[in-house]
Amino acid sequence: MKSRKVIVGYDSWKRPIVRYIEDKSDSIPQQLSLNFKPREATPEEFEKWQTEHLQPLGDAQLPFIAVMAVVQFLALATMMMSFYLIGLWANG
Numbered sequence: 001m002k003s004r005k006v007i008v009g010y011d012s013w014k015r016p017i018v019r020y021i022e023d024k025s026d027s028i029p030q031q032l033s034l035n036f037k038p039r040e041a042t043p044e045e046f047e048k049w050q051t052e053h054l055q056p057l058g059d060a061q062l063p064f065i066a067v068m069a070v071v072q073f074l075a076l077a078t079m080m081m082s083f084y085l086i087g088l089w090a091n092g
Contacts, residue, residue, distance in 0.1 A: 002023040007016045041049070 003020045004023050006019050006021050008019050009017045011017055
């Protein structure tokens with residue numbers, strides 16, 4: 001590696017104090033590791049989040065999911081009835 005000369009100060013007779021520092025500009029730069037993990041919630045915070053956020057969302061989604069399950073079952077039943085009727089017509 002290359003090294004470069006850096007003046008870090010002066011002595012009592014005003015002569016420069018020189019240090020040689022390795023030049024790392026030729027090396028591949030590395031990104032610093034970052035920690036994005038959230039801290040652990042306390043039991044009180046978890047209970048508050050459960051009651052104020054999760055429970056109302058779950059209560060609101062339950063009827064919607066039930067309706068969608070009925071729609072899916074009706075679509076399947078309609079498809080099977082169509083197959084049966086087409087089979088009756090094709091076989092004559």
